[in-house]
Amino acid sequence: MKFTHIITLSTAAMFFLASCEMKNELTGSLTDKADTGALELGVSVKQPVSQTRADASDIDTNTFPITVKGTSAGVDTIVRNYNTLAEMPASITVPVGTYNVSSHTPGTLEKQMTAPYYSGDTEVTVTKDITSSVNVVCRMANSRIQLNYGEDFKKAFSEWTITIDDGSEMALPYTQENLNPEAVYWYFGDNVTAIKVNITAKTTAGNTVIQSQTFRKADASENYEEVGDNFTGGDALQINMGTVESATGTVTGITIKTHITFEDESESVEIPIGPTPPIPGPGEDTLMVTCIGKVNSDATSESNIFETGVNYSMAAGNWPTTDVLISTPAGLKSLKVTIIGGNNGFQGIATDMNFNNHEMIGSSLGDMLGSLGVSLPMPEEGMTSYTFPVGQFYAMMNIYGPTKNGQETDGTYGEDYHEFLITVEDKDGNVVGPLSLKVTINE
Structure with a gap:
C-alpha cells in the first residue's frame, strides 16, 4: 500500500512539470531550452531641419504601432506586434539573437497625403540576461510639395492644367479651380531623380500654351556630400508659377521657379532650368517642345x-x-x-x-x-x-x-x-x- 502511494506522487509530479513546461512554451516565457534577454523600446521622430520644432508637439509617438521581428537563425519566426507604443510592456523577454524593430505613423503610407508620414526601423542584438534599450527613430517617408501662383500668372491666364509627374502611376494635378492650393505630402518611392512639370494654359487673349519642364535634384544650385540624386522623404519642394512681361506690359513667357530644401538643411536652394519658352502668338515658333x-x-x-x-x-x-x-x-x-x-x-x-x-x-x-x-x-x-x-x-x-x-x-x-x-x-x-x-x- 505504501509502495502504491509513492508511485502516485511521482506520476503527479511528472504531469505537473510537463504542464508547466507547456505553459511556458505557449506564453513565450523563460524555458531551459533557450537563453533570453530583454528589450526596452521607445520611439522618437526626427523632423526635417527646416520644419519648426513646434510641430513636434503635435506628434504623439505613443500612438505609433511597434513590430519586433527576429532576423537571425533560431529567432527568424518570432514576431511581436503591438497596436501602439502605449500598449506594449515596459520590457519584453525574447530569445537571444538579432531583431529588427520598426514603427511608423498610424495608418498606411499613401502616394498622396495631407500630412507627413513618419517611419523607421533599427537592428538590435539581444544578449543573454542583458536588457537592451532601443530607440526607433522615425523620419519623414514622404516629401512636401507646395505650388504657388504669382498674381501675374493668375492675371495672364484664364484657365490651365498643371501636373507634377515623377514617372509613377499617377501625377499631381492643379487647375484654376483652386488658386491657393495646400501643401501636398508626396511619396516618391525609390530611384526618382527628376520631376516633370507639364502645363497646358490659355491666356486671357485666347492663345494656348503647352510646356513641359524637367527638374533634376542633381541640378540643384547647392549640393552636399550626404545628399544623393534621388528625391527622398523629408525633401521639400516649392514650385512658383509666374510670367515674363515686356517693357510694354505684354506677357511674353512663363516662369517656373523650383526650390528644394533638403531634409538636413535649413535653407532652400534653386533647381535651375534652361531658357523659358515664350507665350506663342498666332502662328509663331516657340522654344522648347x-x-x-x-x-x-x-x-x-x-x-x-x-x-x-x-x-x-x-x-x-x-x-x-x-x-x-x-x-x-x-x-x-x-x-x-x-x-x-x-x-x-x-x-x-x-x-x-x-x-x-x-x-x-x-x-x-x-x-x-x-x-x-x-x-x-x-x-x-x-x-x-x-x-x-x-x-x-x-x-x-x-x-x-x-x-x-x-x-x-x-x-x-x-x-x-x-x-x-x-x-x-x-x-x-x-x-x-x-x-x-x-x-x-x-x-
Whole structure:
C-alpha cells in the first residue's frame, strides 16, 4: 500500500512539470531550452531641419504601432506586434539573437497625403540576461510639395492644367479651380531623380500654351556630400508659377521657379532650368517642345488648330493650308504620329501606312507618301525646328469624301472627323503630347 502511494506522487509530479513546461512554451516565457534577454523600446521622430520644432508637439509617438521581428537563425519566426507604443510592456523577454524593430505613423503610407508620414526601423542584438534599450527613430517617408501662383500668372491666364509627374502611376494635378492650393505630402518611392512639370494654359487673349519642364535634384544650385540624386522623404519642394512681361506690359513667357530644401538643411536652394519658352502668338515658333498649328484659309486667317480644329468644304474649294510648327532648341529626339480616320477609306490608308504611334524620324514613308501626292519632308534627329504639313494630306482625304458620323455600314469609325495625334520629345527628355488635331470635311 505504501509502495502504491509513492508511485502516485511521482506520476503527479511528472504531469505537473510537463504542464508547466507547456505553459511556458505557449506564453513565450523563460524555458531551459533557450537563453533570453530583454528589450526596452521607445520611439522618437526626427523632423526635417527646416520644419519648426513646434510641430513636434503635435506628434504623439505613443500612438505609433511597434513590430519586433527576429532576423537571425533560431529567432527568424518570432514576431511581436503591438497596436501602439502605449500598449506594449515596459520590457519584453525574447530569445537571444538579432531583431529588427520598426514603427511608423498610424495608418498606411499613401502616394498622396495631407500630412507627413513618419517611419523607421533599427537592428538590435539581444544578449543573454542583458536588457537592451532601443530607440526607433522615425523620419519623414514622404516629401512636401507646395505650388504657388504669382498674381501675374493668375492675371495672364484664364484657365490651365498643371501636373507634377515623377514617372509613377499617377501625377499631381492643379487647375484654376483652386488658386491657393495646400501643401501636398508626396511619396516618391525609390530611384526618382527628376520631376516633370507639364502645363497646358490659355491666356486671357485666347492663345494656348503647352510646356513641359524637367527638374533634376542633381541640378540643384547647392549640393552636399550626404545628399544623393534621388528625391527622398523629408525633401521639400516649392514650385512658383509666374510670367515674363515686356517693357510694354505684354506677357511674353512663363516662369517656373523650383526650390528644394533638403531634409538636413535649413535653407532652400534653386533647381535651375534652361531658357523659358515664350507665350506663342498666332502662328509663331516657340522654344522648347511647343507645337502650334497654323491655318491659312485663302491666306487670310490664322488660329490655334489644336483648340479649334479644321473644318472645310470640298465643294467650296476653301481647302486650308495647315502646318504644325515644332521648335526643339535641345534637339529633336522623337516625333510620333497617329492618324485615326473619320471614314473607312482614309482609315484604310492610315492602317496600311502604319500610322499608329508611328516614329517619323528614320521612317521610310516619305517616298510612299510622295507617290500618293503628299509632300512630307521627313524630320531628322537633332533638328531644332520642323514643320509637319498636315495640309498636305487634304487632297488624299478628299478622295474618300467627307467625314461621316456613324454612317459607315460596319460602324467601325463613328466620329465625324479625321484625327491626328502628335507627340514630340526633345533630347532633354521633355515631352509634349499627344496633341489632338481634328479635321472635319464637308461635302
